[in-house]
Amino acid sequence: YVSMAARGPWIITTKGAVLHDNGGYGMLGFGHVPEPIIAAxxxxxxxxxxxxxxxxxxxxxxxxxxxxxxxxxxxxxxxxxxxxxxxxxxxxxxxxxxxxxxxxxxxxxxxxxxxxxxxxxxxxxxxxxxxxxxxxxxxxxxxxxxxxxxxxxxxxxxxxxxxxxxxxxxxxxxxxxxxxxxxxxxxxxxxxxxxxxxxxxxxxxxxxxxxxxxxxxxxxxxxxxxxxxxxxxxxxxxxxxxxxxxxxxxxxxxxxxxxxxxxxxxxxxxxxxxxxxxxxxxxxxxxxxxxxxxxxxxxxxVTPEIRKNIVERGEEFVEKLKALSVELEGAITNVEGTGLLFSCELDPRFKAYGTDSLEEFMRMKGIGVVHGGENSLRFTPHFQVTSEEVDLIIDQVRNAVLKGPQAGQA
Incomplete structure (x- = not known):
């Protein structure tokens, strides 16, 4: 996609699609267009x-x-x-x-x-x-x-x-x-x-x-x-x-x-x-x-509240991804995370990146994510991410595994 506008964790594409961005390689801790940063x-x-x-x-x-x-x-x-x-x-x-x-x-x-x-x-x-x-x-x-x-x-x-x-x-x-x-x-x-x-x-x-x-x-x-x-x-x-x-x-x-x-x-x-x-x-x-x-x-x-949220939401993400791993019975083979830098490794029957991958599928469904490691989805959400956003992302990982492409399938 080509981005047209953004604010906080949200991106609007030139086609009018809306994405929740978690794939900025760790740069966008305060999301897109943070006002104090733009002012500086x-x-x-x-x-x-x-x-x-x-x-x-x-x-x-x-x-x-x-x-x-x-x-x-x-x-x-x-x-x-x-x-x-x-x-x-x-x-x-x-x-x-x-x-x-x-x-x-x-x-x-x-x-x-x-x-x-x-x-x-x-x-x-x-x-x-x-x-x-x-x-x-x-x-x-x-x-x-x-x-x-x-x-x-x-x-x-x-x-x-x-x-x-x-x-x-x-x-x-x-x-x-x-x-x-x-x-x-x-x-x-x-x-x-x-x-x-x-x-x-x-x-x-x-x-x-x-x-x-x-x-x-x-x-x-x-x-x-x-x-x-x-x-x-x-x-x-x-x-x-x-x-x-x-x-x-x-x-x-x-x-x-x-x-x-x-x-x-x-x-x-x-x-x-x-x-x-x-x-x-x-x-x-x-x-x-x-x-x-x-x-x-x-x-x-960076306030005490921001530091606390980074740790607490990171723990919530890892806990919920591990629960999802159990629920999906082997589709997610490992979960790693420290704060708001975390990943879930996929079974080889899934592709993490490239054409017909879960990375691509999730982007098309509104979740910006990048790959990492051998075959993992890597997430770097914004520092003020909420529990509601955590659930949104977990739901879309589940949807990608259940409805997205598998390796070798068009």
Missing amino acids: MTKPQVMANVMTPSFAQLKLSKALAREIGQTHDGGCPFSHFVAMNSGSESVSVATRIADVNAKILTDEGGRHAGKSVKKMSLSGGFHGRTGRPAMFSDSCRGSYGKYLASFRTEELLTVEPNDIGDLETHFAKADTEGYFIEALFIEPVMGEGNPGVAITPEFYIAARELTKKHGSVLLVDSIQAGLRSTGYLSVIDYPGFQNLEAPDMETYSKALNAGQYPLSILAMTPGASELYRKGIYGNTMTANPRAMDIGTAVLDM
């Missing part, structure tokens, strides 16, 4: 050289420092924030900083002098589609390896999510075989490979300890999970993480830019920020003041 985006702004300091930069930095660490024992652990464009770009900057660290440690005289360098992320992990972020993204490696020559020599070590033994084995192997793991990238809640699966505090503790011991950089990629999964932007404010040591770096984007204007943030601890070297990165639209005004407006909109 349209006010007069100096854009002559956006890389110079601005009041918008100061306001967003203060807003981020207030938001991050508000439930954490140590408060906000990040001393520096870098504002970039898309989420993938903030990860690109993070990879440059990890690269600096790798060179220091593997150069002559370094702790890992002369060793080859490898990357590590989670099985099914996703960190962007540009340059080095793509090389850390296991969820897309099938296509990249098939078509891109640059991936012939790129070796990515992958760890099963929440498998501490697997993580320990990989770091032990690096020591015995003599290579250096430059960085471990993890999503606190997976957005692509297995949408809705959350990292446990125990796994995170092991990741933090092993990366510090080895000398690796630890990046938490909260681009899709930030705000959407627990109501908090940073992993350090998640339940069970409030007394844990922060990662070296953390990235945010989708919900923070409200789906209205490209903005991503790379947050750095003092140690990570000290690794940055002048000349290793630059961008015409870095620290865009208009984008940063939007980020500040989004954080101002």
